[in-house]
Amino acid sequence: MEDLKQLVEAVHRELGSKLEEGKVADYIPQLAKVPLKKFGIAVATVEGDLVTVGDAEEAFSIQSISKLFTLTMALGRWGERLWARVDREPSGSRFNSIVQLEHEHGKPRNPFINAGAIAVTDAVLSGSQPKEAIGSILRFMRFLAADDDITIDPRVARSEQATGHRNFALAHFMRSFDVIEHPPAEVLGVYFHQCAIAMSCAQLARSGLFLAAEGRNPLTGHRVVSAARARRLNSMMMMCGHYDGAGDFAFRVGLPGKSGVGGGILAIVPGKAAVAVWSPGLDANGNSHVGTAALELLARRAGWSVFG
Numbered sequence: 001m002e003d004l005k006q007l008v009e010a011v012h013r014e015l016g017s018k019l020e021e022g023k024v025a026d027y028i029p030q031l032a033k034v035p036l037k038k039f040g041i042a043v044a045t046v047e048g049d050l051v052t053v054g055d056a057e058e059a060f061s062i063q064s065i066s067k068l069f070t071l072t073m074a075l076g077r078w079g080e081r082l083w084a085r086v087d088r089e090p091s092g093s094r095f096n097s098i099v100q101l102e103h104e105h106g107k108p109r110n111p112f113i114n115a116g117a118i119a120v121t122d123a124v125l126s127g128s129q130p131k132e133a134i135g136s137i138l139r140f141m142r143f144l145a146a147d148d149d150i151t152i153d154p155r156v157a158r159s160e161q162a163t164g165h166r167n168f169a170l171a172h173f174m175r176s177f178d179v180i181e182h183p184p185a186e187v188l189g190v191y192f193h194q195c196a197i198a199m200s201c202a203q204l205a206r207s208g209l210f211l212a213a214e215g216r217n218p219l220t221g222h223r224v225v226s227a228a229r230a231r232r233l234n235s236m237m238m239m240c241g242h243y244d245g246a247g248d249f250a251f252r253v254g255l256p257g258k259s260g261v262g263g264g265i266l267a268i269v270p271g272k273a274a275v276a277v278w279s280p281g282l283d284a285n286g287n288s289h290v291g292t293a294a295l296e297l298l299a300r301r302a303g304w305s306v307f308g
């Protein structure tokens, strides 16, 4: 535990000078206001320890990291039938790409690109009103993190609602193929709110711990998913969690991970820990620049790569 704390502190210290290198996600105006110098790391271990450094207790917009949790919910509800709506192959294209969808007749390549995540949210929405679906996603996050203080930032949701034309295009296109069943405005209302969930690195690391512990949250004892499903969610994160940067992330870090344009990344060390990092400066693929570098250093020094 002391060693881990020292390791995480050293990584935080060593990368502090690189925070200005990335670029905040300015296509969502509310996210453009977040200072580049924010930097936090939290490691939650399956033994129940939590190590935090820097801004690890400050809430930020989890954005696409939420896609991992809505996928978990949708699989719980629809099981294998979910794969009729969305594929599970790496995309090799940007997170908000449109071209691939037409080639593939409206069926998104995977649940983590925007199109796939919108299709997954449509599956979560099934049978309920948008408000209820937003409530159940938020409750799921509070349950996973064992923390009732987690909230949604309405300014971020509104900001994206007002500017998310590309997501509207994706949703309408999928609706034309009957890949989504609800009106695009309703699905996106839910999607923008799930992306606007605000969580700290500490809360995110705790929320991801079930994926490091065969589907059971070791802090609360609650079984979240089966061991087989946890394995599959990890494989999805490895192959698709960083969009067209997934190969580079696997190469450099060697862990399943899911990024968000808020600058957060949740990475899983199977059998050992969940790690959340936050640094808002993004690289060209929309993944946290320093966050990736921090996970690379940490995984290398701790010997955590799943590739041995």
Ligand SMILES: NC(=O)CC[C@H](N)C(=O)O
Pocket (backbone or CB within 6 Å): 062, 063, 064, 065, 095, 096, 114, 160, 167, 195, 259, 260, 261, 262, 286
């Ligand atoms: N990669 C991301 O975090 C993208 C999420 C963002 N809400 C969007 O839909 O564009």
